[in-house]
Amino acid sequence: MAQDILDQIRLHGAVPAHIAIIMDGNGRWATERALPRPLGHRAGMKAVREVVEGAREAGIKVLTLFAFSQENWKRPPDEIQALMSLLEHYIAKELDELRRNGVRVSVLGEVDRLSPAARAAVDRIVAETSAGSQLALNLCISYGSRAEITRAAKILAEHVAAGRLAPEDIDEERLAQELHTAPWPDPDLLIRTSGELRLSNFLLWQLAYAELYITPVLWPDFGRRDLFEAILEFQRRDRRFGRVTV
């Protein structure tokens, strides 16, 4: 199906180790079809499945998806409810396959705010996929980057106040150890669907050197072919990390 692009990716060589995605446009996808917004989110779930499979096929090691932001708590209660039950549904439906495919799921964000049922589902998928070693799938839920950085600063301040850490030992690496993303390298590539040119409080620290790939495709229409095209585009970029290339 998308084998031709996958072959091109393999010819080019190195793929990004870590891809982060802002899955945007579910609401517009539904509105364009005169459907209620939750049906857009449901269609978006299929795209999640596609992208997880595609990432595995392409040899990506870490995939981080922005599923629910802290700002999303301000949406109408029925839409929040729909998103939460979709999350529970996704977990119930995909757990076995994710485990079979060696996907290790982590959930990043303030999960204390989730309903007890959503929280139980999240805890279950994290526990039951913990042996996966092919692909790390990070679901950012109730996630906000400024809150994450503030939390890290607070933890470091507590260590200093307790005499466990000297202020001069705080550097970028030490702070990054307190972020939710501590176990993984920073994303090499950020994909945002639906054409918006914003970071929306997503991984502000971690995306410092990421290549940005913005596509007009709405999230429910995003498939593995689109993912592979983003990877190919990444392979054409010249990453300099602030240096010059000769």
Ligand code: FPP
């Ligand atoms: C943004 O579209 C998308 C979301 C707020 C939710 C993303 C959720 C999913 C893709 C489905 C569930 C995911 C998992 C991991 C189970 P939007 O509503 O902001 O769209 P709009 O900008 O067109 O209104």
